[in-house]
Amino acid sequence: MADRRSRARRVGVLGLQGDVSEHTAVLAGLGAEPVVVRRPADVAGLKALVLPGGESTTMSFLLASSGLDAELEKMVADGLPMLGTCAGMILLSTKVLDGRPDQRCFGAIDVRVRRNGFGRQVRSFETDLEVKGLDEPMHAVFIRAPVVEETGPAVEVLAEVEVPGQPGTRRPVVCASGPVIVSSFHPELEGDSRLHELLLREVEGD
């Protein structure tokens, strides 16, 4: 029975580059069946997809060379539930500023992001965030993180952060739209499974 239940929650983790094993560990801990996705054949039967943190330019290049770009386009068009963290958020956005000219984004959520947008002085920082819908704050680790500069009308901002060094300037760092959730930071590095739980709820249609 347990096996049948986990198969019902077969969740892909884009495995071309980045913190893939951290996401598979979180998903396995939640009783889902994580599947590392490296080739088009790996997407069969997925109920959701996680796009990890790492380097969006490299992932974009490898998506094209592996042929997974077309599969990702289809999954976005089909409305598959997705979670993108950091570089994964960049890949799911509608517009990337300060990206490489040839880097792609797949428009799963209507956010415009600026790569490495928290500024040179503040390449990395950590903070505790209030996230809408979660009881306890989430410890957030930002590593050369993208800044969300604009959100479309369908996007719900679940958490914001004050930009370090810019008192009063707040930016969205967790956003959701339909079955897609993105964060500028890496909950998986902390072993925090709560955004993954939200993703699995989308799978179950809760």
Ligand code: GLN
């Ligand atoms: N700066 C990276 C990029 O452009 C994202 C960093 C991260 O995922 N920690 O993809």
